[in-house]
Amino acid sequence: MNLKNNATRYKHARCLPFALALAALFVCLSFGKSFAVEMKDYPVVKLQSLDKTTARTGTFEANVGSTVKFGSLFIKVQACRKTPPIGQPESAAFLQVWEVNKDEEAEWTFSGWMFASSPGLSSMDHPVYDVWVLDCQKKKGTLTKEMKKELKSGEGEISDEAVPAQPDIKAEPAENEKEKAAE
Secondary structure, rough: HHHHHHHHHHHHHHHHHHHHHHHHHHHHHHHHHHHHOEEEOEEEEEEEEEEEOOOOEEEEEEEEEOEEEOOOEEEEEEEEEEOOOOOOOOOEEEEEEEEEEOOOOOOEEEEEEEEEOOOOOOOOOOOEEEEEEEEEEEOOOOOHHHHHOOOOOOEEEHHHHHHHOOOOOOOOHHHHHHHHHHH
C-alpha cells in the first residue's frame, strides 16, 4: 500500500511544474494587457548634456522636430513620450545625434530612444559629450536663469537654416569587403 501511495505522489509531482507553468501562462495572458501602459506624445523634450573635458553642463528645452546644438554636437528631436501621471514615471525621446568636425564633415553619434529613468539603457557613446533625457513636457519655460547661463553663444535650439546637413547613412560592408580591409 505504501509503495502505491509513493508512486502516485511521484506521478503528481512530475505534473506539478507543468501545471504551474500553465497557470502562469494563463495569468499572463489574462492580465497582460492591464499592465501595458500607453505612452502619450508630448511636444517638448528637456535634455541635459555634459562636456566631459571641461565638466560644463547644459540643460535644453526643444520642440519635437527641432535641432539643438551643444559644442560640436547637433541633436534632432524626433519624438518625446511620457507615461500618464498615475503610472510608473517614464519619459523617452527618440533622438538623432551627429557631430560636425573641424573639416565640416558630419558623423553619426547616436540614433535611437533614450529613457529618462534608465540613461544607461540606451546611451550615447562619445569620448567628449554625454546627452540624456530629463523629461517630456507640454510647453517650454522650466529653465532657470542659471541653466541658461551655462550655455555658450550659439548653443541651444537653433533655426532650421542653421542646421548642418546630417551625415549620409552608410550601408554595412559585406563580409568579403571587411576581410579585404583587414588584409
